[in-house]
Amino acid sequence: MTVEMFCPRWYYHSTLSEEYQDQIKRLFESKVYDDSIYTESPWDCNCLTTFQSKTNMELAWNDWLECLRLSIDDALDKLKPTVDVEVIPQDAWANKYNKGHFQEYHTHEVPYCNLSMVYMYDIPDNDDVGFRFWYDDHSKYKKSGLAHIFDLPCSPVIIPKVKQGDIMIFPSHYAHYVSPNKNDKPRITFSGNLFVVPTKEESQRDPTPTRP
Ligand SMILES: [Fe+2]
Numbered sequence: 001m002t003v004e005m006f007c008p009r010w011y012y013h014s015t016l017s018e019e020y021q022d023q024i025k026r027l028f029e030s031k032v033y034d035d036s037i038y039t040e041s042p043w044d045c046n047c048l049t050t051f052q053s054k055t056n057m058e059l060a061w062n063d064w065l066e067c068l069r070l071s072i073d074d075a076l077d078k079l080k081p082t083v084d085v086e087v088i089p090q091d092a093w094a095n096k097y098n099k100g101h102f103q104e105y106h107t108h109e110v111p112y113c114n115l116s117m118v119y120m121y122d123i124p125d126n127d128d129v130g131f132r133f134w135y136d137d138h139s140k141y142k143k144s145g146l147a148h149i150f151d152l153p154c155s156p157v158i159i160p161k162v163k164q165g166d167i168m169i170f171p172s173h174y175a176h177y178v179s180p181n182k183n184d185k186p187r188i189t190f191s192g193n194l195f196v197v198p199t200k201e202e203s204q205r206d207p208t209p210t211r212p
Helices: 018-028 061-078 138-144 200-204
Strands: 012-015 085-097 103-106 115-122 131-134 166-171 176-178 187-198
Touching: 012 061, 018 061, 018 115, 061 085, 061 115, 061 166, 061 187, 187 200
Parallel strands: none
Antiparallel strands: 012 166, 085 187, 103 176, 115 166, 115 187, 131 176
Protein backbone atom coordinates (compact mmCIF):
# COMPACT_ATOMS: atom_id res chain seq x y z
CA MET A 1 0.00 0.00 0.00
CA THR A 2 1.16 3.47 -0.68
CA VAL A 3 0.25 7.15 -0.62
CA GLU A 4 -0.33 8.26 -4.20
CA MET A 5 0.38 11.84 -5.28
CA PHE A 6 -1.60 13.69 -7.95
CA CYS A 7 -1.66 17.05 -9.76
CA PRO A 8 2.02 17.90 -9.31
CA ARG A 9 3.26 21.48 -9.67
CA TRP A 10 6.16 21.99 -12.03
CA TYR A 11 8.55 24.33 -13.76
CA TYR A 12 10.88 23.80 -16.69
CA HIS A 13 14.54 24.56 -16.09
CA SER A 14 17.54 24.55 -18.43
CA THR A 15 20.92 26.19 -18.79
CA LEU A 16 21.57 28.01 -22.05
CA SER A 17 24.72 27.04 -23.96
CA GLU A 18 27.79 29.25 -23.44
CA GLU A 19 27.32 30.51 -27.04
CA TYR A 20 23.77 31.68 -26.41
CA GLN A 21 24.67 33.18 -23.03
CA ASP A 22 27.47 35.16 -24.71
CA GLN A 23 25.20 36.21 -27.55
CA ILE A 24 22.61 37.53 -25.07
CA LYS A 25 25.39 39.35 -23.16
CA ARG A 26 26.46 41.08 -26.37
CA LEU A 27 22.87 42.05 -27.21
CA PHE A 28 22.16 43.71 -23.86
CA GLU A 29 25.36 44.66 -22.03
CA SER A 30 25.59 48.19 -23.44
CA LYS A 31 22.14 49.05 -22.01
CA VAL A 32 21.05 46.99 -19.02
CA TYR A 33 23.58 48.34 -16.53
CA ASP A 34 22.40 51.90 -17.17
CA ASP A 35 19.71 52.85 -14.61
CA SER A 36 18.26 55.45 -17.00
CA ILE A 37 16.61 52.76 -19.14
CA TYR A 38 14.55 51.64 -16.13
CA THR A 39 11.52 53.13 -14.47
CA GLU A 40 10.50 52.75 -10.87
CA SER A 41 8.50 49.61 -10.55
CA PRO A 42 4.73 50.04 -11.13
CA TRP A 43 4.30 47.22 -8.61
CA ASP A 44 4.46 47.26 -4.82
CA CYS A 45 8.22 46.74 -4.67
CA ASN A 46 11.44 48.63 -5.17
CA CYS A 47 13.23 46.89 -8.07
CA LEU A 48 13.84 48.79 -11.30
CA THR A 49 12.09 47.59 -14.44
CA THR A 50 11.72 48.27 -18.16
CA PHE A 51 8.17 46.79 -18.04
CA GLN A 52 5.97 48.67 -20.56
CA SER A 53 8.43 51.58 -20.62
CA LYS A 54 9.44 53.48 -23.77
CA THR A 55 13.00 52.24 -23.51
CA ASN A 56 11.85 48.65 -23.37
CA MET A 57 11.07 48.82 -27.10
CA GLU A 58 14.74 49.54 -27.79
CA LEU A 59 15.93 46.30 -26.24
CA ALA A 60 16.62 43.28 -28.45
CA TRP A 61 13.76 41.10 -27.28
CA ASN A 62 13.23 39.31 -30.61
CA ASP A 63 16.90 38.31 -30.72
CA TRP A 64 16.67 37.19 -27.10
CA LEU A 65 13.71 34.98 -27.97
CA GLU A 66 15.72 33.44 -30.80
CA CYS A 67 18.43 32.53 -28.28
CA LEU A 68 15.77 30.90 -26.07
CA ARG A 69 14.06 29.07 -28.90
CA LEU A 70 15.73 25.69 -28.27
CA SER A 71 14.81 25.83 -24.58
CA ILE A 72 11.22 26.87 -25.28
CA ASP A 73 10.84 24.08 -27.85
CA ASP A 74 12.40 21.61 -25.41
CA ALA A 75 10.00 22.71 -22.66
CA LEU A 76 6.97 22.26 -24.90
CA ASP A 77 8.26 18.88 -26.02
CA LYS A 78 8.76 17.69 -22.44
CA LEU A 79 5.25 18.83 -21.56
CA LYS A 80 3.99 16.32 -24.17
CA PRO A 81 1.49 18.40 -26.16
CA THR A 82 -1.68 16.52 -27.05
CA VAL A 83 -2.37 18.78 -30.07
CA ASP A 84 -0.19 20.80 -32.47
CA VAL A 85 0.65 24.04 -30.70
CA GLU A 86 2.14 27.40 -31.54
CA VAL A 87 3.81 29.92 -29.25
CA ILE A 88 2.76 33.56 -29.40
CA PRO A 89 5.33 35.70 -27.54
CA GLN A 90 3.90 38.54 -25.48
CA ASP A 91 5.65 41.11 -23.28
CA ALA A 92 9.32 40.83 -22.36
CA TRP A 93 11.13 43.11 -19.91
CA ALA A 94 14.26 43.47 -17.77
CA ASN A 95 14.34 43.85 -13.99
CA LYS A 96 17.32 45.26 -12.11
CA TYR A 97 17.74 44.57 -8.41
CA ASN A 98 20.26 46.83 -6.77
CA LYS A 99 21.28 46.02 -3.20
CA GLY A 100 18.14 45.64 -1.08
CA HIS A 101 15.81 45.52 -4.07
CA PHE A 102 13.10 42.86 -4.14
CA GLN A 103 9.82 42.06 -5.87
CA GLU A 104 6.60 41.29 -4.07
CA TYR A 105 4.27 38.26 -4.39
CA HIS A 106 2.56 38.27 -7.78
CA THR A 107 1.40 36.19 -10.73
CA HIS A 108 1.45 36.90 -14.48
CA GLU A 109 -2.26 36.18 -14.89
CA VAL A 110 -3.18 38.51 -17.74
CA PRO A 111 -5.17 37.86 -20.93
CA TYR A 112 -3.37 36.02 -23.76
CA CYS A 113 -0.68 34.60 -21.51
CA ASN A 114 -0.42 31.12 -20.04
CA LEU A 115 3.30 30.44 -19.69
CA SER A 116 5.88 32.81 -18.23
CA MET A 117 9.64 32.63 -18.20
CA VAL A 118 12.57 34.19 -16.45
CA TYR A 119 16.18 34.28 -17.65
CA MET A 120 19.01 34.82 -15.16
CA TYR A 121 21.07 37.38 -17.11
CA ASP A 122 23.53 38.53 -14.45
CA ILE A 123 23.65 37.06 -10.97
CA PRO A 124 26.62 38.63 -9.12
CA ASP A 125 29.16 36.06 -7.93
CA ASN A 126 26.53 33.45 -8.81
CA ASP A 127 24.77 34.40 -5.61
CA ASP A 128 21.15 33.51 -4.79
CA VAL A 129 18.99 34.43 -7.80
CA GLY A 130 16.24 35.39 -5.34
CA PHE A 131 13.40 33.74 -7.27
CA ARG A 132 10.84 31.90 -5.11
CA PHE A 133 7.54 30.21 -5.88
CA TRP A 134 4.84 30.58 -3.24
CA TYR A 135 2.35 27.72 -2.71
CA ASP A 136 -0.91 29.29 -1.50
CA ASP A 137 -2.60 26.04 -0.50
CA HIS A 138 0.08 25.24 2.05
CA SER A 139 -1.85 27.41 4.50
CA LYS A 140 -4.71 24.86 4.36
CA TYR A 141 -2.34 22.06 5.38
CA LYS A 142 -1.01 24.30 8.14
CA LYS A 143 -4.45 25.29 9.42
CA SER A 144 -5.61 21.68 9.52
CA GLY A 145 -2.52 20.59 11.41
CA LEU A 146 -1.53 18.10 8.68
CA ALA A 147 1.64 20.03 7.82
CA HIS A 148 2.75 19.73 11.46
CA ILE A 149 2.14 16.02 12.00
CA PHE A 150 3.12 14.52 8.63
CA ASP A 151 6.18 14.75 6.41
CA LEU A 152 4.22 16.01 3.40
CA PRO A 153 5.99 16.98 0.17
CA CYS A 154 4.75 20.55 0.24
CA SER A 155 5.99 23.82 1.66
CA PRO A 156 4.92 27.46 1.31
CA VAL A 157 8.20 28.54 -0.33
CA ILE A 158 9.91 26.70 -3.16
CA ILE A 159 13.44 27.81 -4.02
CA PRO A 160 14.37 26.64 -7.53
CA LYS A 161 18.02 25.62 -7.88
CA VAL A 162 18.95 28.00 -10.68
CA LYS A 163 21.96 30.15 -11.52
CA GLN A 164 23.20 32.71 -14.04
CA GLY A 165 22.49 31.63 -17.64
CA ASP A 166 19.48 29.52 -16.63
CA ILE A 167 15.93 29.84 -17.85
CA MET A 168 12.74 28.77 -16.10
CA ILE A 169 9.34 28.40 -17.75
CA PHE A 170 6.24 27.97 -15.59
CA PRO A 171 2.45 28.43 -15.69
CA SER A 172 1.68 32.14 -15.52
CA HIS A 173 -0.76 31.69 -12.64
CA TYR A 174 1.92 30.40 -10.26
CA ALA A 175 2.53 32.90 -7.50
CA HIS A 176 6.15 33.94 -7.04
CA TYR A 177 8.33 36.70 -5.61
CA VAL A 178 11.96 37.78 -5.55
CA SER A 179 13.82 38.09 -2.27
CA PRO A 180 16.07 41.12 -1.61
CA ASN A 181 19.47 41.26 -3.31
CA LYS A 182 22.05 41.14 -0.53
CA ASN A 183 24.97 41.60 -2.92
CA ASP A 184 26.56 45.01 -3.57
CA LYS A 185 26.42 44.30 -7.30
CA PRO A 186 23.09 44.43 -9.15
CA ARG A 187 21.17 41.34 -10.10
CA ILE A 188 19.58 41.51 -13.59
CA THR A 189 16.89 39.15 -14.84
CA PHE A 190 14.72 39.10 -17.96
CA SER A 191 11.06 38.08 -17.85
CA GLY A 192 8.71 37.17 -20.66
CA ASN A 193 5.17 35.98 -21.18
CA LEU A 194 4.07 33.44 -23.76
CA PHE A 195 0.68 32.39 -25.06
CA VAL A 196 0.68 28.75 -26.15
CA VAL A 197 -2.37 27.80 -28.18
CA PRO A 198 -3.47 25.07 -30.60
CA THR A 199 -2.39 25.86 -34.17
CA LYS A 200 -5.02 27.34 -36.49
CA GLU A 201 -5.34 24.03 -38.30
CA GLU A 202 -5.81 22.24 -34.99
CA SER A 203 -8.52 24.62 -33.77
CA GLN A 204 -10.41 24.34 -37.06
CA ARG A 205 -10.50 20.57 -36.76
CA ASP A 206 -13.97 19.14 -36.11
CA PRO A 207 -14.00 18.36 -32.38
CA THR A 208 -16.93 15.95 -32.72
CA PRO A 209 -15.66 12.41 -32.27
CA THR A 210 -16.54 10.11 -35.13
CA ARG A 211 -18.25 6.82 -34.36
CA PRO A 212 -16.48 3.69 -35.57
FE1 LIG B 1 7.14 37.63 -12.13
